[in-house]
Amino acid sequence: MSAIAWLSRGVAAVGILLLIALLPWLSGRDPALALLRARSGEQEASAETLAAIRTAWGLDQGPFALLLQWARGMLRGDAGVSWVSGKPVMAGMLHAGSVSLTLMCWSLLVAVAVILMLSLPALWRGVAGRQPASGSAVAVLLTTLPEFLLATVLLLLFAVWQPWFSPYGWQSPRDVVLPALALGLPAGGYLGRLYAEAIGTAFSERWVITWRMAGIRRWAIIRAVLQRGLISLLPVLGQVIVALAGGAIAVEKVFAIPGIGRATLGAAIAQDLPALQCGILLLLFFAMSVSCACRLVQSVLAGRAMRSFSLSTPEPTQKANSSYLLAGISLCLLVALLMAGLPRDPWQTAFTRLADPDWGLPFGADAMGRDLLARVAHGTLHTCLLALGVALICLVTGMIAGIYPGVFSGPMELANALPTTLAGMMVVALLGPGESGAVLAVVLIAWAPLAAHSTALAAEIRARPWLRLLPLSGIGPVRRDYFYILPALAGPLFRHAMLRVPGIALTLTSLGFLGLGAAPPSPEWGRILAEGMPYVERAWWGVLTPVIAMTLLALLSVSGASLTFRRSSK
Known part of the structure; x- marks a missing residue:
């Protein structure tokens, strides 16, 4: 290094x-x-x-x-005194941290159960000597919805329509069920797809064939395959746990859980800077500790028994036809939503407050008497255009990072270790809540995957023989970088950036939902969802309407992520 x-x-x-x-x-x-x-x-x-x-x-x-x-x-363990309550900050944040840690432990148990469910079929097929299957529809559905969106769906299904659980609070063991599912299902679905891919890849490697021909017992081969897949999974595991900490902030807000994420978010909005400093520092320390621990475990496992194996990290894949079909259906439905809602007025308060859906008002009205179809449609256009601008900024930043990988290595690792919500809270502390702050927070984090892709592509381009001959023609390193490497990077990175637009739009929406984005009365998805949450038991359509639109975009995002990997791996 x-x-x-x-x-x-x-x-x-x-x-x-x-x-x-x-x-x-x-x-x-x-x-x-x-x-x-x-x-x-x-x-x-x-x-x-x-x-x-x-x-x-x-x-x-x-x-x-x-x-x-x-x-x-x-x-000394003294983080100062809260500007709002006048009480010591550290004691309150540590108590809130224990609540969040409990929630994350239960979420990880849910994730482990989902991983086992998704990886056992791949293990069975590998033992039987059959080809591994593509990503299952169940796994795709589990990874579709972001945590804050899945939490809202679970709240509607199992606390409002079927009141099996309490919609809010942290008083009994039952209160952990829905939040743990909201956090654990997406993480387990993503890791389960990765692990199933790693197991299928391991069974097709030459060493497995050699071991079988040598007569090594089946259980020894299975154990080695599982360990091989786990090594490939560990680098992604750290990122998923860090993302879990970021998603917990929104889940804690949805279910009113007194965790450190909700406490830090409240401090950011109230400008209680000592509490905000302590919360951010504790969350950052947790993220860095998880990343270092995963790297350490990976090096120990690889050093013991896997030195001769390729340690490439798999990516979840699915059939090309299903990816295109899913993306096409989601895009058509979003276009239909736009065509139906854009001609309508999203600002006019001409309807009864919380009016029921009917033929003239297909999605009902919000608490101010505004047309929800119009607000969601205008929010769709606004959010997607904003996400497109963010993707272009990240594209330029990622291309420059690929030219200078050493200079950008530190910021890139920091961006990978920071949840977007944490960056959003820091930006709010500096600039105050607003749409520009949300855009800046997403840019600070979303450029890192494009930069990693750009760095890998630039290293591959530099290794080409014709590029090594450029100094013989009198072409220096600066001209080589900007006139030969950058144009070669532009095409693949542009496709990658465009396929990330739906995911960026969902990230912007999550910040708006947390109160870190656009201010009211902006027709922004996260803002619409946040405004409907207090009335979810009385007027559930105010929450369901933005959830439908965001689910369509989430399906488009998952399809785009699959196509991104497929194109970059060719």
């Missing part, structure tokens, strides 16, 4: 710590005024009041003195 890569990692780590530590000063607002607004929104911000606050809280010492004071306190 080059010195530039290590320097990039160090700069990225120090930069994120400084950003967290200096949040009160980097927001562009007076910390004393932010503290006053966090504790009392109605008190007049006179010069005398602000001066008294600066003196009482030590804000007159300046940012760097408080930075050292904050660092010393964190080393």
Whole structure:
């Protein structure tokens, strides 16, 4: 590993710590005024009041003195005092963290059960000597819905229409069932598809044939295949667990669970910066610890018995025909939704509040008496156009990162380790809630997969013989990079970026749902869903309408992800 890569990692780590530590000063607002607004929104911000606050809280010492004071306190386990409640932050965040950790453990148990269900057929086919099957429809459905969307669907099905579980709270063991399913089913579906692919690939490798011819027992071969598949799965496992932590923030909001994600989100919206700093730092520490642990376990397993095996990470695949069919159906339905809703007015409050769906109002009305069909259709167009712009920005960033992989290695690893919701909360602390902040948060994270793809493609292009002959023609490295490598990267990366547009749109929607995106009365999917949640037991159509649109886009996103891998692997 080059010195530039290590320097990039160090700069990225120090930069994120400084950003967290200096949040009160980097927001562009007076910390004393932010503290006053966090504790009392109605008190007049006179010069005398602000001066008294600066003196009482030590804000007159300046940012760097408080930075050292904050660092010393964190080393002692003291994260300061909440600006809203006046209570110590660390104790409350650790208690909330224990709730989130409990939820994640149950979610991982659900994920393990789903992985076993999806991988056992692949193991059976491999033992019988048959070809592995493509990704099953059940696995595709499990990975379709994002956590916040699946949580809403489960809430509708099993807490509103069939009141088997409580829709909110964290009082009894039954309250963990729906949140754990919302988090564990997508993670287990994705990992199960990966593991099934890895098992099928392992059974087709030469060493299995050699072991069978040598008469090695079947159970020994099965054990080695399972271990081989697990090694390939570990790098992705760390990313999935980190994504699980990000998804838990939305799930905790849907079910009103007092976890660290919901507490940190509340601190971001209330501008309670000490609580926000502590929550972000704990979530970041968890993400980094998981990534390092997965790498360590992978190196131990690979070092013991798998040194001679290829350790490529599989990707979930499915039949090309089913991918195109699923994408085509989803796209046609979204276009039909647009054609039906765009001519209607999304702002007019001409209907009865929470009006039932009928022929003149196909999706009913929201709590303000506005046409839900019109709002969802306009939100579809707005969100998809915004996602297209984000994808183009990520495309340019990813191409540049592919040219300079050492410089971008640190930020790339940091972006892979940060959930988008965590980046969104930091952006909100700096810029305040808004659509531009949501776009910036998604850009800060979504460029990393394109950069990884660009880096791999650029390394392959540099290894071509004709490119190595360019210095003999007097062409220097700068001209080589920008006139030969970049044009070769543009086509594959553009297709990759366009196929990521649905997933980016869903990410923007999740930030809007959490209150980190567009402000009301914008007809944005996440905002529409958030506005309908308080009335879900009385007017479920206010939640079901955006859920249908987002499900169609999620199906399009899954199909696009499958096609992305297929094209990049040719």
